[in-house]
Amino acid sequence: VASANSDIPKPNIDIRSMIWSGKNLAETFTASATYRNHVLRFDHLRMNIMGGAGEGSVVIDHRRDDWRMAAMIRFNDAELNRLHELLTGLPVIARITRGRLKGNVSLVFEAPDAILLSGQFQSIDTGVIKLSPRLYESVREHIKDPLLPYEKLTMNISRNKEGVIEGVINLYPSNAGNIWDLARGKSVVPGVVTVKFPLLPFVSELAVP
Numbered sequence: 001v002a003s004a005n006s007d008i009p010k011p012n013i014d015i016r017s018m019i020w021s022g023k024n025l026a027e028t029f030t031a032s033a034t035y036r037n038h039v040l041r042f043d044h045l046r047m048n049i050m051g052g053a054g055e056g057s058v059v060i061d062h063r064r065d066d067w068r069m070a071a072m073i074r075f076n077d078a079e080l081n082r083l084h085e086l087l088t089g090l091p092v093i094a095r096i097t098r099g100r101l102k103g104n105v106s107l108v109f110e111a112p113d114a115i116l117l118s119g120q121f122q123s124i125d126t127g128v129i130k131l132s133p134r135l136y137e138s139v140r141e142h143i144k145d146p147l148l149p150y151e152k153l154t155m156n157i158s159r160n161k162e163g164v165i166e167g168v169i170n171l172y173p174s175n176a177g178n179i180w181d182l183a184r185g186k187s188v189v190p191g192v193v194t195v196k197f198p199l200l201p202f203v204s205e206l207a208v209p
Contacts, residue, residue: 099127
């Protein structure tokens, strides 16, 4: 283990705070950066983001006019209730009031506007999500309360059949496990609640400096 760790280059970039479009994107950002043959790499990237930890790598290739970028980031113990700080338009759909998650996201961008985004996330504890008035109005026949406690939350990012980059959130509601839960007023909610939304508008938020 000591030999493997000694092969990792020391970080040559150390940024205390990263601000993007007036938003606090990350803190204590460190990475080992190299630049060769018009390719800029950030390896062994580490940062504190959304109250949790992130690590990964970024490669920016501008050997051609249509430059390309690829990034892979892994998250752990991130605070879901801070997601709207990064994507200010998210409350139009929902606001997660409590919960933490882990997962990974990959982004490939080719100038001027080709974007491929994918990722998988899952909660690491129970939480609560609040549907926006607009979204709740469309599903109120099936859901009696916009506040949805959940035992588990998963989120997948991928292209749908129409080629649109889409986020799909699956909420596994808190179910009454026994008669004592029922006596305390905990309701039994069968099935899984699924929320789908296009992600391109939120990616555009991050793209505006």
